[in-house]
Amino acid sequence: MKKYFIVIATLTIFIIGLLLGKNLSNKKEEIIGEKPLPAPELAEGLRGEYGIDKNINEKTIDEYLNRTDTVYRDVRMLVDTASWENKGGDRYLSGYIEGFEIIPAPYLASYREEYIKQKEKENVSGLYQGKTLFTYNADGTYTPNYEESMDILKTIFPKDKNIFIICGAGGYAGQIKKMLVKLGWDENKIRDIGGYWYYEGKHSINVKETKDGKDYYNFAKVPYYDIDFDSLTEIKND
Numbered sequence: 001m002k003k004y005f006i007v008i009a010t011l012t013i014f015i016i017g018l019l020l021g022k023n024l025s026n027k028k029e030e031i032i033g034e035k036p037l038p039a040p041e042l043a044e045g046l047r048g049e050y051g052i053d054k055n056i057n058e059k060t061i062d063e064y065l066n067r068t069d070t071v072y073r074d075v076r077m078l079v080d081t082a083s084w085e086n087k088g089g090d091r092y093l094s095g096y097i098e099g100f101e102i103i104p105a106p107y108l109a110s111y112r113e114e115y116i117k118q119k120e121k122e123n124v125s126g127l128y129q130g131k132t133l134f135t136y137n138a139d140g141t142y143t144p145n146y147e148e149s150m151d152i153l154k155t156i157f158p159k160d161k162n163i164f165i166i167c168g169a170g171g172y173a174g175q176i177k178k179m180l181v182k183l184g185w186d187e188n189k190i191r192d193i194g195g196y197w198y199y200e201g202k203h204s205i206n207v208k209e210t211k212d213g214k215d216y217y218n219f220a221k222v223p224y225y226d227i228d229f230d231s232l233t234e235i236k237n238d
Contacts, residue, residue, distance in 0.1 A: 034069050037162065040188055051174030051192040058166065058194040062201040065099050070162040072097070074196065075105035075172045077128070078219055086123040089168050089197055092217055094208035097166065097199060103156050103225040105172035109134040109142060109179050115171065131229040134179070142183055146232040153183070156225055162189050169195035 038055040042048040056064055064070070080091045096102065106128035119127060133149040134142040144150060157163050157180055165173040173192040181187040209218050 034067060037064070040191060047170065047194070050170040050194075051177055052170045052194045053191045056164065056191045056193055058196065058199040058201075061097065061164070061166075061193055061199070062203060064164070065097075065203060067162070070164055071158060072100040072164050073157065073166070073176075074100040074102045075108075075165055075167045075176050076102065076196070077104040077106060078102070078217075078222065078224070080106075081128045082119070082124050082126045084124060084168060086125075087169075092208065093219070093222065094217065095204050095206045096196060096222065097201065098203040098205050100164075100166060101223040101225060104128075105167065105176050106130075107132060107227050108153070108176060110136045112136055112175065112178075113138070115175060118171075133227065134183075136179075140182065142179060143237065144235060146229070146234055148232050150183075152227065153180075157185065159185055159189075162191070164191050164193050166193050166196055166199075168197050 041054040043052045043054040043057065048054075065072070074093075074096050076093050078093050082091070084091050093102065107130075110132050111127060116127065119125070132145060133152060134144055136142055163180070163185070165176055167173040170192060173194070177187070177190050177192045180190055205221060207217050207219060207221055209216060
């Protein structure tokens with residue numbers, strides 16, 4: 001009888017250990033949240049030309065939120081200078097996906113010539129022409145305009161993380177992906193996930209609000225990376 005109880009006790013402890021181990025494993029997986037990501041793969045057609053990912057995009061992004069191995073960046077301006085309404089878009093950042101932080105692409109680098117021409121064909125004018133961290137050169141390279149430019153870029157887009165980038169329609173995001181890869185980032189860690197204008201998921205944060213019958217934009221809601229160009233040390237290129 002004593003031997004019987006010892007066997008039962010041993011089995012009980014073993015089962016409890018398995019259950020605890022499984023529970024801890026599940027909790028660890030919850031905390032880490034890292035199920036393997038699908039390999040980068042460009043979408044077909046025009047979306048692929050923009051650089052938008054086939055598997056992780058505005059249609060599927062809800063499945064990939066809140067990962068500890070990933071940073072989420074929305075590269076639209078709070079109020080864009082370009083006439084995006086001419087192609088069915090919005091100058092204003094009227095909303096964003098929960099977990100994404102805003103850093104305007106036009107502040108990071110000047111536009112590629114082909115991008116400017118593409119926008120002209122789409123009847124989009126008035127692209128931002130102000131200060132940028134980097135200048136895009138005709139030979140495909142980027143020149144820093146400030147001594148702090150690279151440090152700022154590394155802070156916003158940490159190299160040891162996956163980087164999911166979104167904008168209005170996918171164009172800005174594609175530009176920033178190309179820029180990061182050119183400057184030494186691992187392209188397999190970066191996804192252009194498309195455009196917020198096409199997002200229909202469950203994690204949208206509305207910035208456009210209505211009070212007393214009047215629309216206004218509550219930008220206080222927006223997690224925003226501000227670049228104070230006036231405080232930076234400009235590089236004088238002779």
